[in-house]
Amino acid sequence: MASDKVIRNMELKKARILEAATALFAEKGYDSTTMGDIAKKAEVGFGTVATHFGSKEELFYTCVIQPWKPLVDELLAFDKNPQSYRQEIEEMTKRHVKLVNEQKIYMHLIVQANAQYEKFPDIFKQLNEETEVLNQSLIQLITNGQKENQLLDGNPSTIAISYVSFLFGLRLIYIDNLPEEMLQQFATVAMRLFGVK
Structure with a gap:
């Protein structure tokens, strides 16, 4: 032993x-x-x-998949039925933008796996499954907020997908980590996607 x-x-x-x-x-x-x-x-x-x-294939798989679920779990740490949707979404978007900004190197692996989905079908499938969990949770948040008349009407699925695309796209556009002031500005833009009243 x-x-x-x-x-x-x-x-x-x-x-x-x-x-x-x-x-x-x-x-x-x-x-x-x-x-x-x-x-x-x-x-x-x-x-x-x-x-x-x-093998290299197994190592790449581990590099992509091992951090993915913990990252998604952190992104899922929001209340889908809060008292104040404005406050919850404001806090969530700030947290999400900061979290994704910290994933500079890792996001390049996500892009490679998605861009070469035929080469990495198992990775692509797992990434999509976890992303769908995030999308469904966001859809529930948006649907609940619209029912409570705290969010503007709109297609919850489209809003959720737009938000996730915004988050991950943000990290890929900038080479360097963004300063705190810019993170706050992007969080404000992200918050507007939800149609907070």
Whole structure:
């Protein structure tokens, strides 16, 4: 049985490999990144990468999928039936814009997986499933707010999709992290999509 120290060391190496792979896949793209590149950047042997992840395909899958559900879970942390829809949506959009702004490198992997959906069908399917959960929760929030007459009428599905597209598109347009003032401005624009009265 492996000691705690050995297990911790293995977990640290695995984390370094994932960090290195994510950075290289984002910078060079999937096709131009090799397992050797990843091993070198992570400062581990080629065999260590293969032992932990098997293949480049499995490693890319892990780099994309492992952070996705926690990210979506954070995006889902809003009340779908609040007392004040204005306050809830204002807080939600600020939180969402800030959260997505912090995902600079990771978003490049999402774009690659979506753009090459035929090459990565399993990744594409999982990304879509989690995104649909987010869309449905937003639709419920919007529908409830419209019923309470706190949000303007509009197609809830179209509004939800527009909002999610705005969020993820925002991160892809800017190379650098946005300053706090700009994040606030984008959160205000995002809030308007919901038709808050």
